[in-house]
Amino acid sequence: MDAIRWEGKTLALLDQTRLPVEEVWISYQDYRPVADAIRTMVVRGAPAIGVTAAYAYCLAALAGDNLEEAKEVLAASRPTAVNLFWALERMARKAQDCGGDAQSLIAEAVEIHREDVEMCKAMGLYGASVVPEHARILTHCNAGALATGGYGTALGVIRAAHQQGKVQMVYADETRPLLQGARLTAYELVSDHIPATLIADNMAASLMAKGQIDLVVVGCDRMAANGDFANKIGTYSVAVNAHHHGVPFYVALPCSTIDLSLADGSGIPIEERDKNEVRTLYGVQTAPAEVEVYNPAFDVTPHSLVTGIITEKGVIYPPFRENLARLFG
């Protein structure tokens, strides 16, 4: 399964706002609508946003647009996932080296995409090693093939563990308000014939209390140097619940999601989205139109609630600050 395709001079994105009902691909030749596609979540998920921005930068180069301006417009699309800025910085460095040559930039973006899939597969194998036999695994949001260059981070771990015959059941939180778990994770699991049960977000604690969850694995949008990390809103409450019930809680991410410039999670910018995402469900009004709404897209989970960090270089355990620094050493 993939959601991002480079087609010579065109970028094609699978419109994730329409899944699982319709599989519609949209083609782009201009970087500006790609920035809108990131903002409106046609494409979403931290690594996928990075890969998409790299290709959008190539569209700007092909069209002879100002690359500095393109970088600024793309960087302004969403604030939390650091992969967006990481990919744009890498493309800008390449542009300096190659004098803005479009073909060299395309080769760099294709390489970013290829590396992302490779990292997910490596992460999958390392992560599968911490999954027990007959595992009942809980995940939140979508950190799958759709959220990355392909294969997935948290879902990559689940895919690899499933291939090893270790997965009894995957519980997918539906993930209000935009239902990435229901619409996207459930879609990926069903497509891959991985045993899956969809639950509303408020059901996870009850499953843990009954001893029906052996392990939690989630994705990440940005991790600070001490292991605190931002992920989809609701991840923090899953982590608190897992800690309370003694359920191991893992976060899976490529090193491109780690932001060593931040000492801890308090500096991670958290996107606030349109209030109508909470007042409505699929365009249907579910609350008074005038009610006040709080709608942060992400929350920060403190490293003290994390059992281990699964990366493409191996699984990291506490003390996280020291062990993360060693990864980059």
Ligand code: MRU
């Ligand atoms: O708002 P979204 O759908 O972009 O949020 C996505 C998540 O929070 C994912 O868990 C995260 O980006 C990791 S994706 C491998």
